[in-house]
Amino acid sequence: MEDLVLQAEMEGADIQAVPVAHVGIRTVTFLDPDGVIEELDLDDGLSRVSKTPHLVLNRVMAARRLGIGSLQAYDVLELFAFVRPARFCLPTASGLVAALSLDLAARTEEDMCMALRACAVRLLADLASETYRYRAGSGRVATAMARAGWLWGAPVMSALSGLRDDSREDGLAVWSALPDWEETVPPPPPGDDPVEPDDSKNRLAQLLGDNSEEREGQRRYAAAATHAFRPREFAEGPNLQLLEAGTGTGKTLGYIAPASLWAENNDAAVWIATYTKNLQRQLDQELSRLYPDPRIKQKRAVIRKGRENYACLLNIEETLRAVMMRAGMQGAALNDMILMGLVVRWARFSRDGDMIGGDFPSWLGGHFGLGRIAGLTDRRGECLYSACAHYRKCFIEKAVRRSRQADLVVANHALVMVQAATRMDDPDMPRRLVFDEGHHLFDAADSAFAVHLSGQEGADLRRWIRGKEQAxxxxxxxxxxxxxxxxxxxxxxxxxxxxxxxxxxxxxxxxxxxxxxxxxxxxxxxxxxxxxxxxxxxxxxxxxxxxxxxxxxxxxxxxxxxxxxxxxxxxxxxxxxxxxxxxxxxxxxxxxxxxxxxxxxxxxxxxxxxxxxxxxxxxxxxxxxxxxxxxxxxxxxxxxxxxxxxxxxxxxxxxxxxxxVDPTKPFADVVLSQCHGALITSATLRDHKDKNAEDSVSWYSADVRTGAQHLMIAPKRLSVSSPFDYQKQTKVLIVGDVNKNDPEQVAAAYRSLFLASGGGALGLFTAISRLRSTYAAIAPDLEHLGLPLFAQHVDPIDTATLVDMFRDEKDACLLGTDAVRDGVDVPGTSLRLIVFDRVPWPRPNLLHRARRAAFGGRHYDEMLTRLKLGQAYGRLVRRADDYGCFVMLDGQTPTRLLDAFPDGVEVQRLGLQEAVEIVRDFTDLKR
Structure with a gap:
């Protein structure tokens, strides 16, 4: 580390002279240039950081904790985004240390201060290195950002000045450096060769490798999934397979096996649709097993999203031009220039130009506003297509063309539905579909096929027709x-x-x-x-x-x-x-x-x-x-x-x-009936209460929620049980002596339970207001005891990144609502306790009232609630050595909802004190 400091100082970046401030929830920890550590309360800390710029982690979050609108500071996250564009980094001190492969601790406040300085030194040293791989165009961008007032501008330009940039590339005009896409020969009509069950199981074995444990449930799943990849049996409907796979079955590789075989044998793509971006990322990782060579994977597997997810080069150019005209101004103009500088650096090295869930630094949305990020995409359908000067380099057009040549296209439910609705006569539409997270199809279809005669929709249409009418x-x-x-x-x-x-x-x-x-x-x-x-x-x-x-x-x-x-x-x-x-x-x-x-x-x-x-x-x-x-x-x-x-x-x-009233009807008519084969899968396709009924009745909830009931041809169905021993690995506790309507009691219960588990806790809420009040009440105590607390709707960070941060910290706690419940996949010791504030009954609005009347009244309410509870509980055990407790802070939880939990799992009703003791003893197994 001393060599790095010396090298940075030789290049003129005197980062050691900049004091460091780590802003916590209760206090600010300072590290001065002489190595002296000092801790102040927030008021005194604010006074100090306001007088001179400090080195900080996430200046937007720091400003929020200090109670001010903005903070002039050297944000190490911004430096990382400039120096290592389009490279992943968790926006935490430990995340920076890991991304830079530094052998440093980042646990205590003092550790974090030292780590922030070391990370800044390393990044500036990277810039000055002969082997720096992201040098192209960096000087021009750094100059523009420095002129606008970016504090990192001078140190970055100093680090870059020692080496010549032979490319002489104008980094601001990023579009000029991107490669053109090439038009490809239209693919021939797809074949229709079937995938046999044995072939699917053999492909699964190849994906798993020689040393992997063979799971019979996974083999049964892979064999059953081939029904969707056989020639269609009837013109009136697709070969539809409903596959419920308990957690731990390995369903992802179970359907990738037959899907990849069908695509290879028939020279056509299979589209795999998910509901959450988190699962899209997991699928991307799993596909590396199928295509270990990144170059082959780039051609054969494509992550495809709606146009509004991708950076629009024309939007970037014109926004950058407007920002440059205001360069040197203070406030918003400076922030805009920092944002645009980091955006063009990212666009130069991005894999696919995906700004929403791709390799774009997700924390930038919290930094500069999600509206600014969205304004750089084609969110309003204003594309000029071939009339655009950047058409041949367009990220969106590249993704469209890659998907036409790919074997597997990973999309989302919404895109598949929109494509099907708008391109019903298009022969290039995929005829084989896999819907993972199938329990969300009802909600996805509800959004896709709704009509809103609203002011916002009308204003968007006017803008689309007439353009922007004001300067x-x-x-x-x-x-x-x-x-x-x-x-x-x-x-x-x-x-x-x-x-x-x-x-x-x-x-x-x-x-x-x-x-x-x-x-x-x-x-x-x-x-x-x-x-x-x-x-x-x-x-x-x-x-x-x-x-x-x-x-x-x-x-x-x-x-x-x-x-x-x-x-x-x-x-x-x-x-x-x-x-x-x-x-x-x-x-x-x-x-x-x-x-x-x-x-x-x-x-x-x-x-x-x-x-x-x-x-x-x-x-x-x-x-x-x-x-x-x-x-x-x-x-x-x-x-x-x-x-x-x-x-x-x-x-x-x-x-x-x-x-x-039933959005799966248009989904079945527009999407399912137009394809030849479809697989719908999830860990919770069925309401648990149905599972003990006759076979045709036991799938009632799955048929209702997926649209299968509207097809003339009945689907094939299979449920594969989880291999986990839930009776041994979990405890389900219902606390009856906490007044759920008293925010102070609820917050105290969360504090006690989180402390009992030593962190590794997920707190779920049915209302944002209760989440925020609980956060405010318990955050200082948890921070004081060394337990990081992250919160959706509080921290200026997107949900997926919050989950990543929670996963990375063994003893962290996370508070969230539905989006967190559905997006969490945290195997291992980082999740050992889930606490739900109250029964997640459906919100009693007019839409729900109509559906309640149509689908069975109280039984419909209970079905939806059991599905939510089952999904939440399913987050707790993701692999065979996981253990944990699931706690409901609602003593009025009806017994009839307890079918949401696996058979044989004991549900205990008790007081908070006893629950705390059980959580403390049981979660020791995971620590």
Whole structure:
């Protein structure tokens, strides 16, 4: 380490002269240049760090803990993101140490201070090294960031100055350095050779290797999964296999085995869909077993997401240009320049340009705002396609083309559903699908097939049609600029386009929400929203309006004037839908009539424009119907309600919301019925209460939640039990003497239980407010005792990264809600206790009430609750040597819900004191 310090000092980076501050929950620990350690309370710590910039870890979190808006500091995370772009690092002191392969401890506050300095020294030394692999373009980026006021600018430029950059690459113009994608020959029609059960089991054995333990359940699973990879038996529906696999079965490799064989034998892709990004990452790791050579894996396996996940090079260019014009300004301009500098460094070395869950530093969203990150993607469908100057280098286009040539495409449920709905006649659509996390299909379909006639949706459509109508730094080109060239020689198409542009003025414009809430609506759409809001407010109680949640009201018996407002809006929307449809028809005619004279780029733009116009025209057509039918009976297959959407009491959207009562019906019609084979799998496909029934009845909950009941051809079904001994490995405790309505008692119970387990604890909550109050009450005590506490909705870090941090720290604790419950996969000693604050009953909103009536009343509520409890409990044991306790702090937990837990697991009802003793004794097995 002394050599690294000397080298950094020789290069002019006097990082040793910068004091270090580690900001905790209660105190700030300082390390001065002479090596003196001092601990101050937050107030005194704030006074010191405000006077001179310190070396810190995560300046945004540090500022939040200090109670200030921003902090000028040398953030080691920012330095890491610059020096090692597109490389993984947990945003913790131990994460930095591990990423840099330093032999240092990072447990105590003093350790962390020393580690932060050592990490900074190492990173600056890396920059100055002859073998530094990310040098290309770095000097230009560092110069721009330094001029904007980035504190790391001078040390970074000093470290870089000793070596010549032979590439002379302009690192800011990152698009110029990226390779072009190449058009490939369209693949032939897929074959239809079956995968035999024995072949699937043999491939599984290859994936596992010679020294692995053979699991009979996994072999049965791999053999059964081949039903989805045989020629379709009936034209009326796919070969559908429902496979429930208990935790520890090894289902991922169990379906990769037959899927990879089918893809290889038939020269076509199998799409594997997940619900959580966490599982996508796990799948990516598992596929390395199938393709150990990274170069082969790059070609044969593709992680595919929606367009809004990928960096848009044109958005990056135009945002960077606007930021550069303001370079040197303070505040937001400085932050924007730091962000854009780190973004272009990342884009230069990224594997695939995925900004949401890929190799992009996830903590940057908390640093600079998720909105800024999302603004660099194609989230609004404004792509220019072949008219874009960066089209040949586009990350999205590369991913699309790679997926056409791949064997396995790992996507998410939403993308598969959207693709199926918008490209039903496309011969390139995948015909073999695997849906992992199948218990989430109902929710994914609910989102995919819902229609929202809301202010936000209307404003987005106006922006898509007319572009950004006020000055600003972000790009938002309207249809005119995107289609000028395509309609230049077609007067009729130009007329339709002009009509559409003018009609779109009736949609909500910039600032619509303040006008609607202030009763000064500017358009018919906004006037309609005023009536929506008025009815919701009139029918909400005072208690509802004071709360932080959204507000709802029935569409029945509209307030005076609402029906007329809906009728007027429907006419305005019809004036948008008609030219939109007519423009799509004109472009379709051009594509057919002039097809032999069009280059491939123009053809692609036309096809994309037609698809986008048609899709949005269908949506507006539904809006017309919804607006015109205010006051009429809602069709039986739908549930419709009015809503004022709020977050922490602040309104953010207003509208009429329509959902399918059973969203698996359109899922079955649009997705399942169009493919030839589908496998739906999960550890919890069935409600545990069904499992002791007759076979056809025992799968009722699975059929209802996956859409299998809507297919003419019955699925094949198999359940493979978990190999774990849950009776021996777990304890389930229900604490009956804690008042769940008293925040202080709840927080005290969490503190006692977390201390009893020595950390390694996951706290689950059914309400964000209770999570935050518990965090505030217990965080100082846990920190004082050396137990790190992370919390969703508190820490400015995304959920997936919080889970990674929790997994990495053996004695950490994590608080979260549903997203944490579904995304946690923490085998080993890092998870030995789960505490649930209360029974996770479904939220009693209007949508749930309709579904409750349709699916069995109280039994439906209990089924959903058991599935949630089963999912949460399933996080506890991930491998054969795991042990742990599952604690419910709700003494009113009904006995009929306890079927959520595996057969034979004893459930004990007891007091908190006894629960603490059991947790302490039982979790010693894991420590």
């Amino acid at each position: 600003g730094s972000t790009r938002a080109r309207g249809l005119k600029s995107r289609m000028d060239e395509l309609t230049a020689d077609d007067p009729e198409a130009r007329q339709h386009l002009d009509w559409l542009l003018e009609s779109a003025r009736s949609l909500p414009g910039e600032g619509w929400l303040s006008r609607v809430t202030g009763a000064v609506a500017a358009t018919e759409f906004e006037k309609f929203l005023m009536f929506v809001r008025a009815q919701v407010m009139a029918r909400s109680s005072e208690r509802d309006t004071r709360g932080g949640h959204g507000l709802e009201a029935s569409v029945a018996d509209p307030v005076e004037g609402f029906i007329d407002a809906g009728a007027r809006l429907s006419l305005k929307l019809d004036d948008i839908q008609k030219p939109m449809t007519a423009l799509a028809v004109s472009l379709k005619r051009k594509l057919i009539e002039d097809g032999d004279m069009l280059d491939s780029g123009t053809r692609g733009r036309l096809e994309s424009a037609i698809r986008s116009l048609t899709l949005r025209a269908e949506m507006v057509k539904l809006w017309v119907s919804m607006a015109a039918s205010i006051g009429e009976k809602v069709p039986d297959e739908f549930v419709e309600w009015l809503e004022v959407d709020r977050i922490q009491g602040r309104e953010r959207d207003i509208g009429v919301f329509r959902h399918f």
